[in-house]
Structures are given as structure tokens and as C-alpha cells.
Amino acid sequence: DIQMTQSPSSLSASVGDRVTITCRASQDIRNDLGWYQQKPGKAPNRLIYAASSLESGVPSRFSGSGSGTEFTLTISSLQPEDFATYYCLQHNSYLSYSFGQGTKLEIK
């Protein structure tokens, strides 16, 4: 099974800050990775697919990069509505998936 290691597990930042979240895969997953945002009491919402493609309607301050085993999600200028928990999800293994542990982004 492919393991996803996400860091940090929590992060305090201020409105306007640039933040980066990282996911590392236990083996090469090419670009088969997505990033999801989850707000309390809500379902996850996909922000990025194929490691770096922005989902329609998602603000351009969100970006993804990486391939192989290391991936990053960057928020260029934090907005109040961005404080949430973020997860990566690999889908490289056929019909077998794994999430990162999550990163809780909190207001400093």
C-alpha cells in the first residue's frame, strides 16, 4: 500500500500570509494526487487535481506542485475563509486510495 505523509499536522498563520503544505508518498505516484479542503461539519471539497490543476471555481491563490513522491499545496495570500483542514489524496494505485493525515490551518 502507498502511504502518504503530510506535514505539518497543524499550522498557525495570519491573513495575507503565504503557506505551504507538503505530502510525501512512500513510492512514485507520478502526478496522481489531489488536494482537498474541509471545513467543520462539511464534506471535503477538491481544490487541486493531477497535482497542479486547479479545480473550476477555486481561487487562483491556491496552487499545487510536485510529482513522483513530493507534493506541495501553496496558498499565496491567506484569506479568512481559507482557515480549514487540508488533505492530500493519492490515486495512483488502481482502485486503491490513501489520504494524508491532514493539516489544520488556524488563525494566528
Next chain:
Amino acid sequence: EVQLVQSGAEVKKPGESLKISCKGSGYSFSTYWIGWVRQMPGKGLEWMGIIYPGDSDTRYSPSFQGQVTISADKSISTAYLQWSSLRASDTAMYYCARRVTGTGFDSWGQGTLVTVSS
């Protein structure tokens, strides 16, 4: 518009059985895999399994194999997650999600909260 609508919250006792549902609309339900994801209180997301409604081909995460059963009825565009004997540790939010080939899960249901308590 793609929509996945899940059944409502459930409160059950240990040992009881349960089947929750996920109804798809706005797309060809039979031709997209539907996955199930667990989120225990205050914890992260865990992939449980996935089904292809067209022929009911099903795969399970090793962690959930034998613990739950995933099924689907393509005639009513609905996927199911069921337990034969619930435990307190099954208390969680459960989400269904549509898989798009090559890009993972794009659309999610609103979640079904299952509470198991004596």
C-alpha cells in the same frame, strides 16, 4: 449538476445492523465508480472501498474488508454501505464520493453521521 445525496443521520445500538445510502444524479450513475470514506470524530479521512454500479465490481481497503459491505442498485442510481453488527467504534461520519478516471474523487455527498451507543 452532479449531486450525491446521502441518507440521514442514524443512531443505533451495538450489535444492530444498518444500511446507509448515496443517491447520484446529474450524470450517468452506472459509469462512474463510487467510493466510501470514513471520518471518525476529530480524525482524518480514511478510504473504505469502492464500487462500480454498472456491474457491482467492488474493492475494499484491507482495513475495512469483512467489516462492511458495499453494494449498488443502478436502477435507482444508489450506492449503499452496510454493517451486519455495529460496534461503538463505527461511530463516524461516512461520505460517498464519485471517482473520475485519472483524477480521483471529484464530487462528494454531504455525509451521513452514524452514532452507535448503548
